[in-house]
Amino acid sequence: MEEEVIEKVKELIEQKDSDMVKELLIDLHPADIAELCNELSPEEARFVYLLLDNELAADVLIEMDEDVRKEFLDLLPPEIIAKRFLDYMDTDDAVELIREMDEDKQEEVLSHIEDIEQAGDIVDLLKYDEDTAGGLMGTEMVVVNENWSMPECLKEMRQQAEEMDEIYYVYVVDDDERLKGVFPLKKMITSPSVSKVRHVMKKDPISVHVNTPIEEVVQTIEKYDLVAIPVVDSIGRLVGRITVDDVMDEVREQAERDYQLASGLSQDVETHDNVARQTTARLPWLLIGMIGGIGNSMILGNFDETFATHPEMALYIPLIGGTGGNVGTQSSAIVVQGLANSSLEVEETFKQVGKESVVALINATLISLLVYIYNFIRFGGAATVTYSVSISLFAVVMFASIFGTLVPMTLEKMKIDPAIATGPFISITNDIIGMMLYMSITVLLS
Amino acid sequence: MEEEVIEKVKELIEQKDSDMVKELLIDLHPADIAELCNELSPEEARFVYLLLDNELAADVLIEMDEDVRKEFLDLLPPEIIAKRFLDYMDTDDAVELIREMDEDKQEEVLSHIEDIEQAGDIVDLLKYDEDTAGGLMGTEMVVVNENWSMPECLKEMRQQAEEMDEIYYVYVVDDDERLKGVFPLKKMITSPSVSKVRHVMKKDPISVHVNTPIEEVVQTIEKYDLVAIPVVDSIGRLVGRITVDDVMDEVREQAERDYQLASGLSQDVETHDNVARQTTARLPWLLIGMIGGIGNSMILGNFDETFATHPEMALYIPLIGGTGGNVGTQSSAIVVQGLANSSLEVEETFKQVGKESVVALINATLISLLVYIYNFIRFGGAATVTYSVSISLFAVVMFASIFGTLVPMTLEKMKIDPAIATGPFISITNDIIGMMLYMSITVLLS
Numbered sequence: 011m012e013e014e015v016i017e018k019v020k021e022l023i024e025q026k027d028s029d030m031v032k033e034l035l036i037d038l039h040p041a042d043i044a045e046l047c048n049e050l051s052p053e054e055a056r057f058v059y060l061l062l063d064n065e066l067a068a069d070v071l072i073e074m075d076e077d078v079r080k081e082f083l084d085l086l087p088p089e090i091i092a093k094r095f096l097d098y099m100d101t102d103d104a105v106e107l108i109r110e111m112d113e114d115k116q117e118e119v120l121s122h123i124e125d126i127e128q129a130g131d132i133v134d135l136l137k138y139d140e141d142t143a144g145g146l147m148g149t150e151m152v153v154v155n156e157n158w159s160m161p162e163c164l165k166e167m168r169q170q171a172e173e174m175d176e177i178y179y180v181y182v183v184d185d186d187e188r189l190k191g192v193f194p195l196k197k198m199i200t201s202p203s204v205s206k207v208r209h210v211m212k213k214d215p216i217s218v219h220v221n222t223p224i225e226e227v228v229q230t231i232e233k234y235d236l237v238a239i240p241v242v243d244s245i246g247r248l249v250g251r252i253t254v255d256d257v258m259d260e261v262r263e264q265a266e267r268d269y270q271l272a273s274g275l276s277q278d279v280e281t282h283d284n285v286a287r288q289t290t291a292r293l294p295w296l297l298i299g300m301i302g303g304i305g306n307s308m309i310l311g312n313f314d315e316t317f318a319t320h321p322e323m324a325l326y327i328p329l330i331g332g333t334g335g336n337v338g339t340q341s342s343a344i345v346v347q348g349l350a351n352s353s354l355e356v357e358e359t360f361k362q363v364g365k366e367s368v369v370a371l372i373n374a375t376l377i378s379l380l381v382y383i384y385n386f387i388r389f390g391g392a393a394t395v396t397y398s399v400s401i402s403l404f405a406v407v408m409f410a411s412i413f414g415t416l417v418p419m420t421l422e423k424m425k426i427d428p429a430i431a432t433g434p435f436i437s438i439t440n441d442i443i444g445m446m447l448y449m450s451i452t453v454l455l456s
Numbered sequence: 457m458e459e460e461v462i463e464k465v466k467e468l469i470e471q472k473d474s475d476m477v478k479e480l481l482i483d484l485h486p487a488d489i490a491e492l493c494n495e496l497s498p499e500e501a502r503f504v505y506l507l508l509d510n511e512l513a514a515d516v517l518i519e520m521d522e523d524v525r526k527e528f529l530d531l532l533p534p535e536i537i538a539k540r541f542l543d544y545m546d547t548d549d550a551v552e553l554i555r556e557m558d559e560d561k562q563e564e565v566l567s568h569i570e571d572i573e574q575a576g577d578i579v580d581l582l583k584y585d586e587d588t589a590g591g592l593m594g595t596e597m598v599v600v601n602e603n604w605s606m607p608e609c610l611k612e613m614r615q616q617a618e619e620m621d622e623i624y625y626v627y628v629v630d631d632d633e634r635l636k637g638v639f640p641l642k643k644m645i646t647s648p649s650v651s652k653v654r655h656v657m658k659k660d661p662i663s664v665h666v667n668t669p670i671e672e673v674v675q676t677i678e679k680y681d682l683v684a685i686p687v688v689d690s691i692g693r694l695v696g697r698i699t700v701d702d703v704m705d706e707v708r709e710q711a712e713r714d715y716q717l718a719s720g721l722s723q724d725v726e727t728h729d730n731v732a733r734q735t736t737a738r739l740p741w742l743l744i745g746m747i748g749g750i751g752n753s754m755i756l757g758n759f760d761e762t763f764a765t766h767p768e769m770a771l772y773i774p775l776i777g778g779t780g781g782n783v784g785t786q787s788s789a790i791v792v793q794g795l796a797n798s799s800l801e802v803e804e805t806f807k808q809v810g811k812e813s814v815v816a817l818i819n820a821t822l823i824s825l826l827v828y829i830y831n832f833i834r835f836g837g838a839a840t841v842t843y844s845v846s847i848s849l850f851a852v853v854m855f856a857s858i859f860g861t862l863v864p865m866t867l868e869k870m871k872i873d874p875a876i877a878t879g880p881f882i883s884i885t886n887d888i889i890g891m892m893l894y895m896s897i898t899v900l901l902s
Contacts, residue, residue, distance in 0.1 A: 037660075039662070039680060041679045041680050041681075045679075073679075164645065167645060168645060168646050171642050171645065171646055172646060174642070175640075176624075176640045176642065176683075177640070177641075177642045178622075178624055178683065194621075194622045194623070195623075195641050195642065195645075196617050196620070196622065196623045196641065198645055199610065199613060199614060199617065199641075199644055199645070200614055200617055200618060214483075216485065231704075232701075232704055232705075232708070233487045233491075233519075234485060234487050235487075235701035237622075237624065237683045237700060237701075254683060254700050254704070255678075255681040255683075257704075258677075258678055258700070258703075258704055258707060259678075261704065261707050261708060261711070262678070262707060262711070262797075265707070265708070265711030265712075265714075265715070266711075266793060266797075268711075268715060269711070269714060269715050269718065269789065269793060270789065270793070272715065272718055272719060272789075273718060273785050273786055273788075273789030273790075273878070274782050274785055274786050274789075275786055275789060275790070279790065280790070280793070280794060280799055281790055281791070281794035281799055281800040281804075281808060281811075282799055282800075285811065285814050285815055285818070288790075288811070288815045289815050289818050289819060292783075292786050292815070292819060293819060293822070295782060295786075296779065296782055296783065296786075296819055296823060297823070297826075299778050299779055299782045300775065300779065300823050300826065300827065302774075302775075302778065303772070303774055303775025303776075303778050303779060304775065304827070304830060306771075306774040306775060306778075307771035307772050307774070307775060308771075310770060310771040310774075311768070311771050314767040314768060314770075314771070315767075317763055317767040317770045318764065318767045321760040321761075321763040321764045321767075321770075322757070322760060324756060324760075324763045324767075324770035324773065325752070325753035325754075325756040325757055325760070326749070326753055327770065327773040327774060327777075328748075328749055328752040328753070328756075328773060328774075328777050328887050328888075328891060329746065329748075329749025329750065329752060329753060330749075331773075331774050331777065331778065332745050332748065332749050332752075332777065332781075332883065332884065332887055333742065333745055333746065333749060335778075335781070335883065336720050336741060336742055336745045336880050336883075337738075337742065339719050339720055339879070339880075340719055340720050340721055340738050340741070340742075342719075343715065343716065343718075343719030343720075343721060344719075344721070344725065344726070344727055344734075345727070347712060347715060347716070347726075348726060348727035351708075351712075353726055353727055353728055354727040354728075358727075362727060365727075365731065365734070368731050369731055369734045369735050369738070372731070372735050373735060373738060373739060373742055376739070377742060377743070377746050380743075380746065381746060381750070384750060407742075432719070433785070434782050434785075437778070437781065437782075437883075438778065441774050441778055442774075445774060
């Protein structure tokens with residue numbers, strides 16, 4: 011969205027020139043209008059909103075940034091939200107919207123939806139856990155009976171499809187509404203009209219259970235290159251479908267979450283967020299890092315005699331700490347990513363630690379050897395620092411690799427997001443343990 | 457894929473029991489057969505392959521892991537690759553496959569494709585840059601003329617669609633093949649048969665140019681919730697389409713790449729990769745970290761008198777270095793993510809640095825104050841360490857925030873991937889600069 015357009019709209023809103031604003035909006039896609047609204051104040055956005063017809067207003071609302079939408083909805087009475095938006099939305103979008111409200115408002119909004127079938131579907135969908143297929147699915151889909159002929163099917167489909175934006179698959183059920191098959195919409199056009207649905211459909215379609223975790227839904231859609239996936243309940247009845255656009259949002263969100271956790275940001279934060287949010291997202295790990303640093307100073311404090319007699323020991327503190335941090339981050343990142351894309355299972359912990367140890371052994375040997383050569387030239391072979399730094403480095407690399415592997419694996423086993431074990435957690439922990447190893451080895455050797 | 461199934465297949469292959477293997481495969485989805493092949497040796501995979509019919513073999517091949525596929529294709533003569541796979545593949549998949557081969561093999565494989573139209577399309581597609589819309593698109597799509605009636609259109613579509621797996625949109629062109637409109641396949645069924653195509657279609661469809669960078673294609677598909685997007689050339693002619701499954705792979709790959717760069721892994725590496733690859737992916741940053749650490753020891757070496765007289769100064773080396781690393785990582789991660797999802801533009805550098813400075817000021821004040829209180833209690837207000845640590849911390853947090861913002865912004869401006877400025881790069885640099893600040897401030901104050 012260009013700056014000029016936004017400025018133009020703001021100006022027109024100030025002049026209360028509804029006609030001109032309407033004219034500007036008429037050719038825009040809902041996603042573009044949403045982008046525009048993200049840049050406006052809630053009051054300005056409200057002005058734009060009241061110019062849109064219901065269908066379009068609903069489409070725009072669901073494309074808006076979550077926080078802008080929240081502010082905006084706070085300005086509107088529940089009745090308007092229900093009648094102007096929820097009645098015109100796909101059920102999965104409506105559920106997403108309702109989940110963002112507090113419970114009192116939820117109840118009130120639901121009671122104002124005029125289309126009883128729509129309201130019933132939404133209430134049913136709200137029962138599912140947000141992180142499962144049931145929580146992400148919608149009920150808009152074309153469903154036909156396996157015993158119908160293709161012409162019957164076509165007729166029925168014309169009715170069902172009237173209200174839907176886009177359709178990719180036709181789902182086939184038996185008389186008890188159990189999912190039996192699927193066929194792409196294209197078959198409706200290319201298949202001879204005499205055929206029965208059951209002869210056209212692909213049997214045993216790929217589907218997910220209402221309780222399937224979202225990560226698994228994402229993997230299934232990605233693996234089989236689907237644009238939508240049917241959702242069934244415990245007795246195999248078709249209860250909804252999940253579309254690829256929702257799944258793509260999930261992929262993006264999860265990747266951003268993992269990245270943020272690995273970078274020491276404790277909540278979802280963007281460049282456009284205000285200073286208060288930016289600060290609170292960063293402070294937790296900075297404070298933990300500070301406590302870690304003070305802890306480190308206490309550990310090192312026990313060895314100040316060592317520093318007084320061997321001041322050169324202090325020179326390698328950054329090297330030992332930094333290497334531990336780097337190695338640990340690498341190991342834990344590989345594990346977290348492997349767990350996220352299912353190429354690694356919790357059952358493989360032992361195997362992964364074994365492999366990691368071999369890699370660590372090679373890296374540790376190489377690095378400590380290089381540093382040994384350097385120190386040999388700088389301080390000579392007899393100096394404590396020469397061998398104690400290299401032995402410590404070796405120990406730190408070995409420890410950090412195994413620790414960086416074990417921690418996320420253990421968290422996964424405990425059903426805690428392993429991504430929290432990356433980034434500052436690993437570097438702070440390895441920093442402290444690295445110092446303990448370094449000091450202990452130095453004292454032992456001198 | 458379950459271990460038992462894999463073991464069973466391996467056993468059957470050893471016994472050369474083609475019939476039983478075939479029976480096991482018959483109900484599997486191509487993506488599942490590919491997953492199975494990923495677990496087999498190239499020779500075993502070859503045995504499985506020769507049992508599949510051409511269509512299925514092509515589908516399986518494109519779903520395989522890139523490195524497994526490479527090994528496997530090396531076993532096959534170019535003629536077989538052309539006739540058994542490329543002839544049966546979507547053009548975008550065929551291009552992906554051919555790009556993985558070296559140039560000599562590419563030429564030879566292309567010369568063996570029997571379907572001349574297919575070969576021509578592939579050769580044309582290979583001309584586009586891999587990172588643009590042209591490099592990702594395929595030519596399989598249903599195209600109709602704007603002047604046709606819906607029944608004409610239906611007839612033509614039946615022919616075109618016969619060979620295609622799945623169709624979501626129908627693209628409309630004028631007599632000069634310029635893209636004029638689009639309509640979802642559903643309209644084919646719900647629109648009255650008397651209408652002309654031009655009255656059914658949506659005008660000015662969202663499209664991308666052949667030279668549009670892939671990141672922008674991804675953003676467009678995500679923003680408008682499309683399942684496919686048409687690609688046009690410089691004079692607006694429709695030349696191809698990109699489907700959402702390819703885009704989703706891109707989202708996943710890019711997120712993994714950014715994550716790996718931020719974690720100090722210099723190449724794409726997975727838990728299942730062998731030890732050599734694991735080691736080479738990690739060593740570069742570990743060696744750079746080592747050089748950084750040695751550099752740090754040289755800087756600190758100039759101050760060993762300071763450590764001899766004030767051994768307590770050494771205690772805070774980890775705190776100063778660690779805080780600089782943490783702050784820098786946070787700042788650069790926010791910038792990299794903002795640039796990746798286009799919520800931040802290079803032109804906003806000045807604004808972003810300003811905002812970052814305010815956030816840094818709050819964090820710096822808070823952390824240095826807390827550490828000051830701690831040190832006041834531990835060492836007293838008169839000790840050099842008490843104020844020099846806090847002043848240094850303040851300076852380090854301010855510097856690291858601004859540096860962590862400026863570096864990725866500058867890289868983006870220079871068209872270099874800003875993600876390389878995250879992770880070890882930022883922490884090593886901030887570690888060194890932090891030490892210089894700490895030592896300079898200490899010498900100035902004592």
